[in-house]
Amino acid sequence: MTGFTSKPPNDDMRVVAITSVNPQERTAEGMTREHSMVTINCKYPVGGLVITPAVGEQWYVRRKATRHFTLFSKLPGNAPELNTQAVEGQVHIGSSGPLELRGSYVNISSPLSLAVYQAADRPGAPDVPTGAMIFDSELAKVIVSDGTSWRDMTGDVIPTIIHPPVMRANASMPALEVVLPA
Numbered sequence: 001m002t003g004f005t006s007k008p009p010n011d012d013m014r015v016v017a018i019t020s021v022n023p024q025e026r027t028a029e030g031m032t033r034e035h036s037m038v039t040i041n042c043k044y045p046v047g048g049l050v051i052t053p054a055v056g057e058q059w060y061v062r063r064k065a066t067r068h069f070t071l072f073s074k075l076p077g078n079a080p081e082l083n084t085q086a087v088e089g090q091v092h093i094g095s096s097g098p099l100e101l102r103g104s105y106v107n108i109s110s111p112l113s114l115a116v117y118q119a120a121d122r123p124g125a126p127d128v129p130t131g132a133m134i135f136d137s138e139l140a141k142v143i144v145s146d147g148t149s150w151r152d153m154t155g156d157v158i159p160t161i162i163h164p165p166v167m168r169a170n171a172s173m174p175a176l177e178v179v180l181p182a
Helices: none
Strands: 013-020 027-032 037-041 058-063 069-074 090-093 101-102 103-108 133-136 141-145 150-154 166-169 174-180
Touching: 013 037, 037 058, 069 103
Parallel strands: 037 069
Antiparallel strands: 013 027, 013 058, 027 037, 058 069, 090 101, 101 103, 133 141, 141 150, 166 174
16 A cells, blocks of 8 residues: 555544543543544553654554554644654654654754752752753753753853851850851
8 A cells, every 4th residue: 555544444443633631541532533532541552652642633543452442553644743854764753843853863843841940959960961951040041061060051160059157156155156058
């Protein structure tokens, strides 16, 4: 067979449009062409990948021997990844980007979200992999670990936050006692 057909390959298959997704339960609801609703168990891999579909996507689903439906294959019609230039070795991931993997390149076609830390709570630069990026909410900057220090995007070292010592009176010593942070 050549080309694309929207006819399911056998009677245990249905074409559905995803109408709702429950990521916690790893299930989805889909409407068939006959306007009936089916529940889809998304715990089963599709081509070796466990996939959670997005609302609006169209999929072939198949009925398993246990009588529940599982994802089988995504229908490519109106898929955003069809609008990107094809390159040898390219893999598209997701339906709201898409994210493209190609050799050592990653192309992200939607906003990238980083972990957000306040300066005092961010991990030590040596405690994360070299190249790890976070967003420092106090500096309002993306910073990168070089394995030793945090640096901003211009390469400047971001100073480590050192809390000032706490000064307090001590009953045995009327003078002030200096308590350094642990």
